[in-house]
Amino acid sequence: MDSGFDLLSGIPSPAVKQTPTQGRGANRLLLEDRAIHDWYRFVLAFPPHLVRTYLDDFGLKPGQTLLDPFCGTGTTLVEGKKFGCNVIGFEANPIAHLAASVKTRWVIDADTLMSEAEPCAKLASRLIAAGGDTRTLTEDADVLLLKNSICPLPLHKALVLAGVIEDQLTGPMKQLAQVALARVLVVSASNLHFGPEVGVRGRKLDADVVGEWLQRMRLMSMDLSRIRGHAEHGSSTILRHDARNLHLDIPHASIDAVFTSPPYPNEKDYTRTTRLENIVLGFIKDKSELRALKRQLVRSNTRGVYQSDDDEKWIAGNDRIETICNEIERRRVSLGKTSGFERMYHRVTRLYFGGMAKQLASLRDVLKPGAMLGYVVGDQASYLQVMIRTGEILGELAEGLGYEVCRRDLFRERFATATRMQIREEVLVLRWPGKSAN
Numbered sequence: 001m002d003s004g005f006d007l008l009s010g011i012p013s014p015a016v017k018q019t020p021t022q023g024r025g026a027n028r029l030l031l032e033d034r035a036i037h038d039w040y041r042f043v044l045a046f047p048p049h050l051v052r053t054y055l056d057d058f059g060l061k062p063g064q065t066l067l068d069p070f071c072g073t074g075t076t077l078v079e080g081k082k083f084g085c086n087v088i089g090f091e092a093n094p095i096a097h098l099a100a101s102v103k104t105r106w107v108i109d110a111d112t113l114m115s116e117a118e119p120c121a122k123l124a125s126r127l128i129a130a131g132g133d134t135r136t137l138t139e140d141a142d143v144l145l146l147k148n149s150i151c152p153l154p155l156h157k158a159l160v161l162a163g164v165i166e167d168q169l170t171g172p173m174k175q176l177a178q179v180a181l182a183r184v185l186v187v188s189a190s191n192l193h194f195g196p197e198v199g200v201r202g203r204k205l206d207a208d209v210v211g212e213w214l215q216r217m218r219l220m221s222m223d224l225s226r227i228r229g230h231a232e233h234g235s236s237t238i239l240r241h242d243a244r245n246l247h248l249d250i251p252h253a254s255i256d257a258v259f260t261s262p263p264y265p266n267e268k269d270y271t272r273t274t275r276l277e278n279i280v281l282g283f284i285k286d287k288s289e290l291r292a293l294k295r296q297l298v299r300s301n302t303r304g305v306y307q308s309d310d311d312e313k314w315i316a317g318n319d320r321i322e323t324i325c326n327e328i329e330r331r332r333v334s335l336g337k338t339s340g341f342e343r344m345y346h347r348v349t350r351l352y353f354g355g356m357a358k359q360l361a362s363l364r365d366v367l368k369p370g371a372m373l374g375y376v377v378g379d380q381a382s383y384l385q386v387m388i389r390t391g392e393i394l395g396e397l398a399e400g401l402g403y404e405v406c407r408r409d410l411f412r413e414r415f416a417t418a419t420r421m422q423i424r425e426e427v428l429v430l431r432w433p434g435k436s437a438n
Contacts (some may be wrong), residue, residue, distance in 0.1 A: 007309075035223040036078050039216075039252060040099040042182045042273065043194040046261055046376050050078040050411065054259050054427065058372035060384040062087060062233070064256035064349055065364070067356045069243035069359060070298075073102030076259045077236060084233045088250065092244045092296035094283035095274045097240040103178045104230070104236035108172055114226070117177065117217040120168050124161040124210045135159040140286035146192070148200045149276050154189040157209035158280050166282075180216040181209075182277040188212045190276055198273050242296040244358045250366040258363065261376035263300035265352040265388055267345075269306075270297065273369075298359065299351035302344040313352035314361070320396065325349050325389060331384045345383040357397045364402065369434025372402070374413060376423040391426040404431040 006236040029037060033048040041091050060066065063083030068076040071089030073096050081104050089104075091097040091255045136142070151156070159182065166176045170348045186192060189207040239249055245261075263270055269292060271278075278284040284293065294304040299311065315321050325346040332342055363373075377390045406429040413422050 014253065021224065029404075035226060037075060039103055039220055039223070040095075040179050041073050041075070042096075045075055046411075048075055048079050050376070050427075051076050051259055052083075054374045054429075055079065055083055055257070057429075058257045058259075058374070060093060060257050060372075065254055066262045067246075067250070067255045067258045067364070069258065070245055070262045070365070071100050071238065071262045072096050074103045074238070075103050077238070081234045081236055082227075086235045087237070088255070089236075089238045089248075090241050090246055091244060092240060092293060092423050093271065093274055093278070094240070094293070095277045095281065097238060098175055098283075099179050099182070101236075101238040102172070103206055103336075104238065104368075105172055106224060108176065108224055110225040110228075113173065113176070113217065113221045113224065116169060116173055117214060117221075120161075120164050120177070121210050121214040123168065124157075124164045127160050127164070128157055128210070129197070135163075137279060142283070143278055143286065144287065144290060145275060146198065146200055146272065147204065147418075148191055150185070150190045150192075151203055151205050153208055154207040155280070157207070158185055158189055161210055161213060162281055177213075177217065177221060178281055180190075180220060180279065181213055182208060183216055185277050185280055186214045192276065194273070197268065228369045234417050243297065243362075245353055245362055245364045247365040252365055253368050255363075255366050256368055256371055258367075258371065258373040258375075262356060262359070263298055263337050263352075264378045264380050264390060265300050265349055265382070266378075266380045267301045267348075267382040269301050269303045299348055299357035302341040302348050305344055305348050305351060309351055311358055312347070312350035314354040314357035315350065315397065316398075320393060321350065321353050324386060328383045328386045331386060337384070337409070342384075349383060349388065353393060353397065356394055356400065360394075360403070361397050364432065367432040367434075371431065372406075373430040373432065375428040375430070376425065378424050378429055381423070385421075387421075391424070391428045395428055398428075398430050402433070402435060404433055405429075406431055 029041070029047055030049060030301060060083070064085055065088065066076065066080035067088045069090045071077055071091045077087040077089045077100055087104060089100050091100055134152060136152070136155065144171040161181060165174060167182065169177055189204065189209050191203055193199055193201040241249060272291065284290050295306065295404055297304055299305055299309060328349060329346040332345060375394060377394060379390050380388045391408050395408065399405050409427040409429065410428055411425045413424055415422055
């Protein structure tokens with residue numbers, strides 16, 4: 001276990017005091033975990049060693065089934081498959097869904113991978129060297145990017161390479177190449193930085209997009225060679241669906257454990273973090289496709305709220321949530337905040353907890369009696385500095401839906417510069433006893 005994470009287990013109280021790791025240190029990717037995980041990963045994704053800790057804590061065994069309903073780029077799923085579990089993930093974001101799918105598919109031959117990648121790199125390099133018109137995004141796609149996300153020349157090179165991948169490769173090989181390009185786009189070619197919000201810093205006027213991509217493919221090939229012995233351990237199913245309705249896609253009483261990190265109620269538009277990759281690779285082409293993606297997400301920010309949303313019905317009558325929402329609105333009025341987004345702060349808070357209640361309710365049908373669940377969640381004060389104790393409230397909602405709340409383990413604390421507060425991130429540990437919630 002990494003010394004930055006101190007798990008206290010076996011405590012019956014829902015609230016557990018621990019010595020936290022400050023800042024991003026608790027999220028760091030250990031050197032021994034870089035294979036597979038480092039192919040493409042969110043900056044603030046929870047670390048693989050955290051997943052291992054809880055798979056052990058839950059007593060999970062090879063051959064059992066592990067679910068991550070908010071699987072992101074697949075950290076839980078990769079660790080579950082390494083352990084020998086059958087893994088199932090849900091992810092609505094196209095590039096994250098692709099990454100999770102690729103990272104849990106280990107049957108591609110490493111030598112074949114490079115024999116197909118190298119001709120693609122040569123062709124893309126020839127096309128770039130030949131000159132001609134600079135490739136650009138369509139106006140509908142370009143307007144969705146953060147301004148100055150990427151300079152014209154690196155974008156041109158990335159679009160050339162993306163076109164070659166599309167034309168020359170198929171199936172799993174094509175998908176792996178797209179994931180490699182997505183990582184190069186963010187790390188090597190773009191002007192993006194993450195701290196933790198995505199923003200733009202500096203200007204990379206040029207980048208060796210093709211060379212960096214080929215190097216990523218070599219590293220992925222090496223990882224596949226090393227993990228070959230695990231290739232037959234456990235199945236993987238990654239669905240690009242809404243986690244609030246997962247009972248429609250998973251057999252009754254088939255899940256042994258859940259480990260996941262849902263969005264937090266923090267006004268962060270999670271689609272912005274991956275906007276560049278999704279657009280350059282052609283997964284999102286215009287505002288309508290972006291809107292369709294947002295509709296599949298738990299509402300956690302005002303830029304993803306729609307008039308027809310009704311998830312708040314799942315927490316109707318919850319006095320604690322209502323008190324928080326009323327305080328947010330009272331503070332907005334007293335501060336004279338009048339923007340359209342600020343006027344929705346109280347509503348998105350209701351929608352967030354309603355959506356999470358709906359998700360927990362959907363889970364009940366697919367869990368085996370005695371199934372253990374871990375939810376990595378963080379307290380928030382993004383809405384006019386009204387503190388939202390996310391883990392506590394989700395625990396109360398879960399208990400009302402028939403779950404047993406085992407404990408809340410402190411994962412880390414971080415200092416939020418916007419609010420000047422220490423914010424807790426916890427692992428909410430639940431158990432499904434198998435009884436009806438009615």
